[in-house]
Amino acid sequence: MIRDRLAIAYSRQKSYVDNRKRALEFEKVGNVAYDLKLPNDMACVHPVFYVPILKKFPGDTTSILPVEGLGVDENIYYDEVPVEILDRQVKWMKNKKVATVKVLWTNHLDEGAT
Structure with missing residues (x-):
């Protein structure tokens, strides 16, 4: 009975995650790093970023400065x-x-x- 309830709870949580998941594409450099293609005006920025320090940004355009x-x-x-x-x-x-x-x-x- 406990295993059945755990399986149901797991299935419910998995369906929540699957509905909100979206595919992100990066060119992989190593096990924990990605090489990003940046615009030409950001050529002075190092293009390799390490996955543990990447965070999702909600896209607030008021915080972007030229x-x-x-x-x-x-x-x-x-x-x-x-x-x-x-x-x-x-x-x-x-x-x-x-x-x-x-x-x-x-x-x-x-x-x-x-």
Whole structure:
């Protein structure tokens, strides 16, 4: 009886996964690496990515910034410069006052301010 119920539960879970699964195509380089074909404007990015560090990205177009105006050098680095102080607060942490400042940095949206 327990084996039958486990088999039914397994079958149900497998059908859920099968409905949501989609095929992804990569050119395999090794056991844990893939060689991605990137556009020409991303030629300075190393095209081999290791599977354990790949994550699914839901495709939020508001978080994509154009590379052209960022001042990115060939090592994919750019300088972050504070643009504006958006907010100041003083909070009590146990017996201490802690000042916090929210700063808008270059090349970031308002939501990315820290």
